Amino acid sequence: xxxxxxRSAAPAANPYLVCAAAWVVPxxxxxxxxxxxxxxxxxxxxxxxFGFGLWIQGRIFPFQFADLxxxxxxxxxxxxxxxxxxxxxGGAGAGNVIAITYEYGNTYVIVAxxxxxxxxxxxxxxxxxxx
Amino acid sequence: MDTTSHLGLLLIxxxxxxxxxxxxxxxxxxxxxxxxxxxxxxxxxxxxxxGWLLYPLPL
Numbered sequence: 427x428x429x430x431x432x433r434s435a436a437p438a439a440n441p442y443l444v445c446a447a448a449w450v451v452p453x454x455x456x457x458x459x460x461x462x463x464x465x466x467x468x469x470x471x472x473x474x475x476f477g478f479g480l481w482i483q484g485r486i487f488p489f490q491f492a493d494l495x496x497x498x499x500x501x502x503x504x505x506x507x508x509x510x511x512x513x514x515x516g517g518a519g520a521g522n523v524i525a526i527t528y529e530y531g532n533t534y535v536i537v538a539x540x541x542x543x544x545x546x547x548x549x550x551x552x553x554x555x556x557x
Numbered sequence: 558m559d560t561t562s563h564l565g566l567l568l569i570x571x572x573x574x575x576x577x578x579x580x581x582x583x584x585x586x587x588x589x590x591x592x593x594x595x596x597x598x599x600x601x602x603x604x605x606x607x608g609w610l611l612y613p614l615p616l
Contacts (some may be wrong), residue, residue, distance in 0.1 A: 477588065530566045544577075545581060
């Protein structure tokens with residue numbers, strides 16, 4: 427039976443390295459494992475969502491656990507991987523608390539990171555042969 | 558593009574999230590399309606429904 431489209435036999439790979447690749451580059455784990463359709467979709471979609479969130483004045487939260495929700499949001503933001511560091515280096519993500527879209531932007535940025543974490547788990551399952 | 562439209566931002570957000578979920582949860586492109594469309598409709602429909610249900614509340 428032919429393999430489903432966008433899917434080929436997963437090469438043997440260390441699942442933890444796959445997770446690291448999937449975190450650093452959204453979709454990278456899937457691309458490594460030969461799931462090109464999923465990998466390319468995530469590679470475009472997640473950084474786009476993250477960037478859109480920043481564009482509409484969302485904020486990259488600081489790691490300040492005195493306010494637990496701020497700390498958790500910072501962890502979620504970091505979930506997007508490389509785009510997080512690019513944004514930080516580029517000075518993006520200051521947020522504009524008086525912008526009407528500030529909370530929306532935060533939601534986009536946070537959810538993009540969380541979705542990439544989900545993609546990391548999915549890549550881990552594929553690497554272990556569970557999917 | 559008007560980025561201050563609440564409905565517009567809801568639609569874009571729903572499109573992003575439903576696409577990601579569909580791609581992760583289904584393998585076949587056809588299945589992904591169907592699942593993604595259903596998710597998108599559910600996101601938007603439930604947001605509109607909740608919006609109307611909350612409308613009479615004095616917030």
